[in-house]
Amino acid sequence: MTYSHHDTRPVDEKEDDLTCLDLIQDLLEETIASYALDHAENLYDEEHQQIVRHLQFSQGTRTYRLVIAPDGYLRMMDARFPGALLLEIHNALMEMI
Numbered sequence: 001m002t003y004s005h006h007d008t009r010p011v012d013e014k015e016d017d018l019t020c021l022d023l024i025q026d027l028l029e030e031t032i033a034s035y036a037l038d039h040a041e042n043l044y045d046e047e048h049q050q051i052v053r054h055l056q057f058s059q060g061t062r063t064y065r066l067v068i069a070p071d072g073y074l075r076m077m078d079a080r081f082p083g084a085l086l087l088e089i090h091n092a093l094m095e096m097i
Helices: 011-031 083-096
Strands: 036-045 050-059 062-068 074-077
Touching (some): 011 083
Antiparallel strands (some): 062 074
16 A cells, blocks of 8 residues: 655554545445445545545435545535435444444
C-alpha cells in the first residue's frame, strides 16, 4: 500500500485508518441495496491528519459523492445527496457501533 507523502504518521496509525475504512465500506456494500457503490478512493485529510475515503454511489444515471472518515464521520457530501441514501448509511453505521 502506498501512502501520501504528506502523511508522516507511523505506519500502524495509517493501517488502523485503512482497516476502519475497509470495514465501513464492506458494511455499506452489504447493507445498501438501492444504490450501487461504483468507486472508492483513499484521500489524505491534512487538516485532521487521517486517511479518509471518497465513495461514489449511483442510482440509474445519477451519481452521489461522499467522503467518510475512519470514525464514521461524514466529512463531505454532495449538496443534493439523497436523504434516503443518507439514512441507509446512518443506520448501517449505527449497527456497527
